Amino acid sequence: MKVNLQTLTFNKTVKKAPIVSLYGQPVLLFNQQHPSLLIALEHKQVQVFSECRNGYCGACKTQIISGSVTYHTQPLFALKADECLPCCCTPASDLDLNLSPEGADVVTRSGITTAVIALDQTKA
Structure with missing residues (x-):
């Protein structure tokens, strides 16, 4: 069997999954x-007030600190440039939202907390 290498193409661009953070705290990939x-x-387990499933559009409006979203359904609610409706969008880039991480299942990595604690102790 002959394989012509000129017909094989590879997509060299790999798009990474966006990281969603709440006030800078990573919550999900x-x-x-x-x-x-x-x-x-x-x-x-992020606390987001929404009435989308009850027919009230706009209740889940959330401020975007940084990043961007893509809408899969045109929002029925008027938004400012730094707002999104999480019910009808997905992150287009890493995203930081103005939502509290309190009570959320946040992402943690061992070593990061230790490094921050060690750095804080050297300042004392």
Whole structure:
């Protein structure tokens, strides 16, 4: 069997899954497992007020600190440039939201906390 290498193409660009943070605290890696940002946040126990399932649009409006989103459904609610409706969007880049990480299932890595504590102790 002959293989012509000129017909094989490889996509060298690999798009990484966006990291969603709350006030800078990483909460989730958005890997398209959930159909919307709202469902992904709810899965991580993030407190987001929403009435989307009850027919009231705009209740889940959330301020974006940094990053961008892509809408899979045109929002029915008017938004400012730094706002999103998590119920009908997905992150287009790393995203930092103005939501409290309190009570959320946040991402932690061993070593990071230790390094921060050690750094703080050297300042004392």
